[in-house]
Amino acid sequence: MHFKIDPERCVACLACVRVCPSDAVAVEDQKVWIVDEACTRVGLCLPACPHDAIIAVGDATRALEFALSHKAVLILSVESAAWFYPATPEQVVNACYAAGFGTVHRGVLGDELVAKEYLDLRRCTVKTCRSGTRASV
Numbered sequence: 001m002h003f004k005i006d007p008e009r010c011v012a013c014l015a016c017v018r019v020c021p022s023d024a025v026a027v028e029d030q031k032v033w034i035v036d037e038a039c040t041r042v043g044l045c046l047p048a049c050p051h052d053a054i055i056a057v058g059d060a061t062r063a064l065e066f067a068l069s070h071k072a073v074l075i076l077s078v079e080s081a082a083w084f085y086p087a088t089p090e091q092v093v094n095a096c097y098a099a100g101f102g103t104v105h106r107g108v109l110g111d112e113l114v115a116k117e118y119l120d121l122r123r124c125t126v127k128t129c130r131s132g133t134r135a136s137v
Contacts, residue, residue: 001058003034003045009053016045016054070102 005016010032017025017032024038025045034045034054046054074096076089084092089106096104 001041001056002036003039003041003043004055004057005032005034006053006055007031009051010049011051011053013050015048015050019044019048068100070100072101073103073105074101075105 012027012030012032014025014027014032016034017027021042021044022038022040024035024040026033026035043056046056076092076096093104093106
């Protein structure tokens, strides 16, 4: 699944830019688009857009059916730990099982510690701090 912006509905309010953890929303003048290569498919932009200009492209129905079949495997990233912080990783894993995933793996041991640092970096105002999954200096 990937996301794209409908230029007919987009008013360049930049709500999507403010919530994107991977800095994947590009803006030039009044044109806004999602840079597919940078997008980590988190999907925060979708509900953030007050004009319903962001479209999820892909087979969401099939993905939901697969998850509900209890055969789907989910690997939780550090970003997911940051998103659900301060919930413990165990609480997140249990919620994923309750949602229907048959197998759930944590991508990083100690992800709750990494999540706290990740969130602290996101609050950083120094120009060398970046949000997203790329390395920071």
